[in-house]
Amino acid sequence: MLLLSPQQIQQWDAYTILHEPISSIDLMERAARHCVDWIISNDHIRTSIKIFCGKGNNGGDGLAIARLLLQQQIPATVYILEFGAKGTDDFQLNLQRLHSLTKDIHFIQSPDFFPPVGKEDLVIDALFGSGLNRPLQDLNAAIVQHINQSGARIIAIDVPSGLFLDKSAKGNPVVTANYTLTFQSLKLCLMVAENARYFGEVAVLDIGLHPLFLQETEATFSLLSKEEIARGIKPRPGFSHKGTYGHALLIAGNTGKMGAALLAAKACLRSGVGLLTVNVPKNELPILQTSLHEAMATIREEEDHSYDGYASIGIGPGIGTAGSSEAIVRNLLENYAKPVVWDADAVTILGKNKQWLEQLSPGSILTPHPKEFERLFGASDNDFDRLNKAIELSKQYPLVIVLKGHYTLIAFNGKGWFNTTGNAGMAKGGSGDMLTGMLTALLAQGYTPLQATVTGVYLHGLSADLTLEEQSMESMLPSDTIENIGKAFLFLKE
Numbered sequence: 001m002l003l004l005s006p007q008q009i010q011q012w013d014a015y016t017i018l019h020e021p022i023s024s025i026d027l028m029e030r031a032a033r034h035c036v037d038w039i040i041s042n043d044h045i046r047t048s049i050k051i052f053c054g055k056g057n058n059g060g061d062g063l064a065i066a067r068l069l070l071q072q073q074i075p076a077t078v079y080i081l082e083f084g085a086k087g088t089d090d091f092q093l094n095l096q097r098l099h100s101l102t103k104d105i106h107f108i109q110s111p112d113f114f115p116p117v118g119k120e121d122l123v124i125d126a127l128f129g130s131g132l133n134r135p136l137q138d139l140n141a142a143i144v145q146h147i148n149q150s151g152a153r154i155i156a157i158d159v160p161s162g163l164f165l166d167k168s169a170k171g172n173p174v175v176t177a178n179y180t181l182t183f184q185s186l187k188l189c190l191m192v193a194e195n196a197r198y199f200g201e202v203a204v205l206d207i208g209l210h211p212l213f214l215q216e217t218e219a220t221f222s223l224l225s226k227e228e229i230a231r232g233i234k235p236r237p238g239f240s241h242k243g244t245y246g247h248a249l250l251i252a253g254n255t256g257k258m259g260a261a262l263l264a265a266k267a268c269l270r271s272g273v274g275l276l277t278v279n280v281p282k283n284e285l286p287i288l289q290t291s292l293h294e295a296m297a298t299i300r301e302e303e304d305h306s307y308d309g310y311a312s313i314g315i316g317p318g319i320g321t322a323g324s325s326e327a328i329v330r331n332l333l334e335n336y337a338k339p340v341v342w343d344a345d346a347v348t349i350l351g352k353n354k355q356w357l358e359q360l361s362p363g364s365i366l367t368p369h370p371k372e373f374e375r376l377f378g379a380s381d382n383d384f385d386r387l388n389k390a391i392e393l394s395k396q397y398p399l400v401i402v403l404k405g406h407y408t409l410i411a412f413n414g415k416g417w418f419n420t421t422g423n424a425g426m427a428k429g430g431s432g433d434m435l436t437g438m439l440t441a442l443l444a445q446g447y448t449p450l451q452a453t454v455t456g457v458y459l460h461g462l463s464a465d466l467t468l469e470e471q472s473m474e475s476m477l478p479s480d481t482i483e484n485i486g487k488a489f490l491f492l493k494e
């Protein structure tokens with residue numbers, strides 16, 4: 001699914017109106033009906049429902065929602081913010097329709113006329129949607145503050161009023177909704193951490209916009225889907241052997257950090273690799289060899305660092321950032337030309353030696369979390385800037401950049417894919433090590449760097465989601481999640 005700009009969403013509307021065909025007022029009716037069904041079926045009806053409307057089509061949705069509720073004998077009061085605009089045609093038509101049902105419609109021209117709003121109320125925010133083109137000010141800003149302070153349950157229609165669809169609204173007045181009912185598809189503003197406190201829980205309502213429009217449309221950002229990932233999974237033919245699936249090397253672990261190496265190695269082995277060697281310090285060899293029977297080992301301190309024969313290499317989990325680790329990074333840069341997965345301490349080392357970035361082999365995968373990303377590429381003013389920076393960097397360098405977060409972004413060649421699998425149970429040490437192992441395994445099997453990354457990131461989150469069948473978010477460990485990589489592969493085949 002593509003994440004569209006406000007202009008593209010307007011075009012999608014127009015395309016649907018023309019090709020379904022359906023009138024624009026009927027499309028609004030359909031959207032409103034879906035909202036009302038969702039509100040009722042999710043048990044959000046309260047004795048007092050206050051609907052705040054702007055005079056654009058978002059406000060039109062609010063008026064239609066009010067009428068549909070009233071028609072089901074559910075009382076609702078409408079407050080329309082007066083800011084001089086005439087109102088769109090569909091707003092006007094819905095206002096007429098509502099007038100025939102109720103006189104409980106209030107026009108508000110000053111804060112003196114704001115109704116009291118309290119904890120017992122349900123507020124429906126239909127002030128502004130995708131048409132917002134500047135920060136909210138004056139009366140609009142004041143009503144947002146009034147609603148936000150009330151403690152009422154707030155349901156935002158399409159997006160919380162005050163959010164821009166595809167750029168930051170940091171520092172601006174924005175409705176803090178408990179729920180956001182967004183139409184047809186997720187929006188970029190609903191993917192970023194800086195807006196999480198505004199949009200609350202998000203439900204995407206399928207209002208039947210025409211699917212063919214997407215085939216003719218391009219966008220920088222999109223969402224990964226199960227179907228796409230499943231289609232990319234390589235078959236394992238009957239006459240294949242371990243050589244078919246590549247020999248991977250993981251350079252991981254150090255004294256006190258051998259857990260990172262073990263997690264990466266186990267995840268690598270559970271992700272289909274043919275052979276795995278783990279490079280560890282001499283003293284730590286017994287830990288590896290007694291706990292992982294399938295992995296071979298090489299000794300970190302030995303001089304001969306030949307990388308010939310490895311189909312892929314992953315470096316970073318638990319290696320530390322000391323000079324000896326820097327020397328290994330340097331050595332790898334000089335002696336290995338295939339894609340490498342760069343993670344954790346290895347990313348920090350690159351951050352300290354930024355000139356080395358130019359030397360990363362094409363197709364290498366960088367997996368920084370936001371702090372590591374900042375160390376590598378500098379600070380960003382807001383989440384949107386960071387996303388756009390990752391996209392720009394992916395044009396500048398022949399690398400796959402994995403920006404880890406609640407919705408991890410994968411940037412490559414000027415495009416970005418968001419992953420939606422995974423849960424907050426993964427916010428624990430070891431999750432990143434697991435991902436590095438998985439990506440290294442997929443690269444070794446001949447997946448292209450982009451394919452390895454989207455597949456690995458998707459399966460990583462999916463394994464964690466499947467772990468919730470037997471664990472809670474609190475209790476789940478990366479070790480549990482690794483044991484569910486198998487279930488995740490099977491789920492893709494369903």
Ligand SMILES: NC(=O)C1=CN([C@@H]2O[C@H](COP(=O)(O)OP(=O)(O)OC[C@H]3O[C@@H](n4cnc5c(N)ncnc54)[C@H](O)[C@@H]3O)[C@@H](O)[C@H]2O)[C@H](O)CC1
Pocket residue numbers: 009010012013027028031054055056057058059060061083085088127128129130131132133134135136137140157158159183184209
């Ligand atoms: N395809 C769909 O998803 C459907 C969407 N619907 C709803 O329509 C809105 C978008 O409506 P639109 O009229 O384009 O925009 P808004 O309602 O957000 O209002 C814009 C309106 O307000 C003016 N404006 C913009 N910013 C400000 C500001 N800061 N202060 C004051 N005024 C401002 C602007 O000039 C416009 O006049 C979408 O979100 C959905 O809710 C359809 O109902 C169904 C299909």
Ligand SMILES: [K+]
Pocket residue numbers: 058125126127128129156157158159160161
């Ligand atoms: K809204």
